[in-house]
Structures are given as structure tokens and as C-alpha cells.
Amino acid sequence: MRSEPAAAAPLRSSEPLAGPPVPARAAWLLEEATDLLVLHRDFAAALERCEAGCDSLGPAAAAAGSSAEVKCSLCVVGIQALAEMNRWREVLSWVLQYYHVPEHLPPKILELCILLYSRVREPQIMLEVGSSWLRDITNKSLPEYGSLLELYLLRVLLPLGQFEGAEELVRGCDVFDSAQQLALLKTICESQCQWTRQEVMHSTAEEQQNIIRETVLGALSQKLLTVLRLFRRALRSMSSHFYLIPYKKMLLAAFMLYLVVVRLDPASPTSLPFLYRLVHLFRQVWAAVSSPVRRPLVQD
Structure with a gap:
């Protein structure tokens, strides 16, 4: 990057600047910002130069003259840099901080x-x-x-x-x-x-979508009602079938199911004492069957 010149650097614009001489720093920063934007594609650095140039001019640059034109050119380059960085939402607020x-x-x-x-x-x-x-x-x-x-x-x-x-x-x-x-x-x-x-077409399209939505919802509701009726009939038939079974048989079946599932389940902790008693009883029966029979002696 070249050093800052002591005198005002000429602008690249083809239009001559009227009024008092342009501040040297603002003109130099404008050239730097333009080079960074167009040649180097360094948008952040170009925006930084534009901000520095506008700050160097101050509020006095709002009057007509070369300073106002340089300030306007700096803002134009800054807007382009913000747009290139996809920060276009900040453009208006960024400009108004210099023009109020x-x-x-x-x-x-x-x-x-x-x-x-x-x-x-x-x-x-x-x-x-x-x-x-x-x-x-x-x-x-x-x-x-x-x-x-x-x-x-x-x-x-x-x-x-x-x-x-x-x-x-x-x-x-x-x-x-x-x-x-x-x-x-x-x-x-x-x-x-x-x-x-366009408004009429948009409203017509919305009405058609509403009709289609209502039709679909109506069909789904009819299917849901049909399924609920069938489920209700199945519950009624099952309840009538259960009423015909005697209560004693139902209690016996529930008790047998409890024995098979709970008491005889090896994974259940409650089944361990019951299994131990069954094993002990089986061993006693096996010992009684397999051992020789001893008769007591008969005394004369």
C-alpha cells in the first residue's frame, strides 16, 4: 500500500471539482477505497477507507463544493462495498450516519x-x-x-x-x-x-386450496368415523362374549396365568423361593424311591 501523499491526490472522476481544494487525506482515501473495491476486491478494507474519509471531512462537507462531492463518492464506494459483502440491510443506516x-x-x-x-x-x-x-x-x-x-x-x-x-x-x-x-x-x-x-388470481388460488383442504379433511373425518364405529362394534362383541364366561373359570384362568408368568418365571425374583421348594421336594421323593427298603427287626 502506498504512503499517504502530502498534497491532494487527483480524483479519477472525469468531472472537475468546483469550490475550495479537497482535503488531501479524504481524496487519498477515496483513491485507496476505489482500488481496494475494484482491483483487489477487498470490500472490508474499502469500507474502512470510506469511513475514515467521511470522518476526516466532518459535517462541514455537507455544503456544496469539492468536499461534498468527495464525501458523496466515498459513500457510493461504501454502499457498493456493503452490497458486495451482502450487508445491504446496513446501507441506509450507514449513509444516514454521515448525512443525518x-x-x-x-x-x-x-x-x-x-x-x-x-x-x-x-x-x-x-x-x-x-x-x-x-x-x-x-x-x-x-x-x-x-x-x-x-x-x-x-x-x-x-x-x-x-x-x-x-x-x-x-x-x-x-x-x-x-x-x-x-x-x-x-x-x-x-x-x-x-x-x-394478481390479487384476484391469488384469492382464487387460496379459495381452491381451502376447498381441497376441506374436502381432504372431510374424507379423513369420514374414514375416522367409520374406523371408530367398527372399533365400537368390536368392543361390544368382545364384552358380550366375556359376559358369557362363568366367573369361576375366569378366576381360575387368571390364577393359572399368574402361576405360569410370575411364579414360574426364572427371571422374576418372587419365583426363587417357590422353585427352591420344588427342587427340595423333588430330591426328597427321589431319595425315598432310590434308597433300599430297610425293615425293622422283630424280636421274639
């Missing part, structure tokens, strides 16, 4: 912000900012006012369905002649008709 209010935004920066948020399909972010800028009396005298109003109309108001506000804005604007006003009003009318057709 939307009315003081340069036309180039306002145009870039409208295009950026329109491209990412978030035009509502620029709704209040653009309206505040266009209502400002000082901005109405700028040569870019008409083009920015048309851009705000096409990229912000119409995509958001603000047709009444767009029509009022066009009719109350003095920079358009009658032909331009008629063309814009026609565009607003066509956009409103297209919006209405």
Missing part, C-alpha cells in the same frame, strides 16, 4: 439506495426516506428531481401498491409537462390493473 436526515442525501446516493433495495425486493425500506426527500423544497429545485421522482414512483410506490399516493405525487409535481404526466398516470393505471388481476 434523508432530506440531505445527495441525489446520486438516493438513486443508488432505491435501486439497491428494489433489487433485493425490499422497497418498503425507502418509502419514508424517498417521500421525505421529495417533499423537501430545496430538493425540488435540483435538476435530478424529476428523474428521482419517476424512479421512486416505479421502484417503490407501484411495487408496494401505493397507487393513490403515486397519482397525487404525479399530479402535484411541477417538473413534468402534460405529456409526461399523462404517460406516468397511464403507467400507474396499468400497474393498478395488473395488481388487481
